[in-house]
Amino acid sequence: MGKIVIDPVTRIEGHLKVEAVVEGGKVKEARSAGMLFRGLELIMRGRDPRDAQRIAQRVCGVCPTSHSIAAALNLDSAFGIADKIPDNGRILRNLILGAAHIADHILHFYHLVALDYVDVARVAKYEGNNTVLNSIKDFISRGELGPFVPRYEGDYRLPDDVNEQAVAHYVTAFEIRRKGQEMVAMFGGKMPHNMGIMPGGVTSTPTVDSMASFLWRLKELQEFVDNVYLPDVIAVAQVYSDYFEIGRGCGNLLAYGSYELDGKESDLTKRKRFFRPGTTSTSLKFGQFDPGQITEQVKHSWYADSISGKHPSQGDVVVDERKEGAYSWLKSPRYGKAVFEVGPLARIMVNYVGGNPAVKSLVDSTLARARLKPEHMFSVMGRNLARALETKLIADAMTDWVLQLKPGQPAYTSYKLPEESSGMGLVGAARGALGHWIEIKEGKIANYQVITPSTWNISPRDDKDQPGPMEQAITSTAIRDEANPFEIVRIVRAFDPCLACSVHLVNPKGHDLGRFRIC
């Protein structure tokens, strides 16, 4: 029996450690743990509610835009203006989120995932005229190979031509994702951490020239998605087709919905959204989404059992660092007490079974071309493929949204700050279902709770000892070479973990961190 410890897991956001116990060549048990917390929820308490708009975004520098949308929806609802956001504000928020979403997914595939499949070092053998590849060949010949070496060895299978093309696209993708961030900045001021999204709408007013400039950048992204990103994902998936059978996970999927198509409905669960909310599973049946079914459990987290099972709006954080059997800072969010995975796979499959025609036709045609079935989507490659498919769907939808903007018209509405109120903001972030909840008392933040997508996916065992989605995906996986556990890192990275987001914070009272066992 061997134990594989990967710490740090790189090419993700944040500080993650993964442990796997291997018996008879297969993972018998897997555990994942976050290695940092900062306490943003605690820092927010007692502050002006509007400051949450800026602080919550700093939860994550990779996906700040999703947090800025969740915070704005949360504050809109707490301020009683969820149905009063001007159409320009609603659409600009969609465009800012969409641009960030596309950039984020391209970054994920090329810069976080690709080096598990693509062999940069083999470019040393390249004989051709591509200037990018020749510059990388020069780099390799100088002999200092960081940051591309060291790495796991022994399972780079792409044929030379596909491999070389993927390395060239790794470089192009840097430029394309940068342009996506420029689109965020056009209406949001800057990226990371846009300044434009606020409760009440967006601070910038669209103009004809900004719309035109945004559209042309969008077109370049669309072309890359259609002609490079999606084909590359499929090319890699074909060579590593065994990864359609690896990393199945818990089989339950949950999506909150995203991209507001209706500004007059204040209830987020009833509002018309481009991606609808819902649940599904390997049975491929659609289920309605009810936010009241969300709880956070803490049996295996370093928090007092007394707070376990609460809805996030009632969420609390009381640390119990000496608790037997606890091994993570993450709580375990559960839906109807069952384990659910969130993310692009969930979004795509919920909409696939939920009757979204654009999703249905794109998924069916892609699966038919690759000779795959819908159940193959519950896998490492399925998650990577779902991410690329939704990138295309968002990019294709955005052109119409730009044209719906009314140049020169306001995108922001004023409001009065409430003394007492509560709010909820739910959004389909790049990594999946993201929820913010706020409670306001005496005009200040009394409580602010965040449940991020990675808290769902990377969560530890729950009150019924059910492992979290990623732990389940790793368990039973056959490991070919324990010194080079490609299988584990490929499973982990397919979830696109974002750990800065996922760690709750301790109550200021009575904690003794010196006794914490960190993993």
Place this chain on the structure above:
Amino acid sequence: MTEKVPFLSLVRKRVERQVQDMDTKEYPAIWLQAAGCTGCSVSLLNVINPSIKNLLVDEVFPGSHINLRFHPTVMAGAGEPAIEVMIDTSREKKGGYILIVEGAIPTAKDGIYGVVGEKDGKPMTMQAWVETLARDALAVIALGSCAAFGGIPAAKPNPTECRPVSEILKAKGIKTPYVNIPGCAPHPDWFVGTVASILLTGLPKPEDLDEYRRPKAFYGQTIHENCQRRAYYDEHKFAKKFGDPGCNYELGCRGPITHADCPLRLWNGKVSWCVGCGATCIGCTEPDFFDITPLYEKTSQIALPEEA
């Protein structure tokens, strides 16, 4: 009269000779992520000229290459082999590598709030890494407001007792030169410009830095001095809500007390910046910017404009 030689071929010959004569000087770099959000790294990816690809694989100046050996978000390796890269670099390249720190350093309870891997079988805190790696570095760059000043995790009540890199160095008597490049996130040009100046002209001289060890080249003036809405301020025309024309001072803008060249440099391919999109400056390059609150109220720390 000399024989005419096409200009391009002259250039090419010169470049060929340079390549033959000159070995590339490698500048190893370790990028440590502490209590942060990876936003500083993402901001660096947005750099344009040079591009991030130029920085990673090309000679950033003829004859100089930054050899980014450890960066958790981009590096191929993971786990123990990745940790060994940091340790080996600090031993083999003693006094010759650049340490870049992103994020604040949690110090409560001996730093246990933030751990990166293990060394000699024990979990290594971020604090221990900074202490280990900074001592033998050529220079330390504290990138972003968290590393430079503590930033958001150090905002009140600073639950994890986060400290800036400078305080960690001071507490341990580490004399390695350091530069602060604050910003939430910092503009990529501020980082690349600082690294470029180290490569071209050596470590910054005292007169190149301000009282907070920020390069004056980027932080020498206030936002207010160069703001596109400055004329409104001078005429006392103030926006009452976002989207209005006018100076955003009464909406809480921190431009008058914030040092950075955003209004001139602009962000993300020069498409905009914070005030450019109609928002306020929240003072993200200044110490303690998240404790000058509420962010969206006029701050008493800025004197009212004098009557004209």
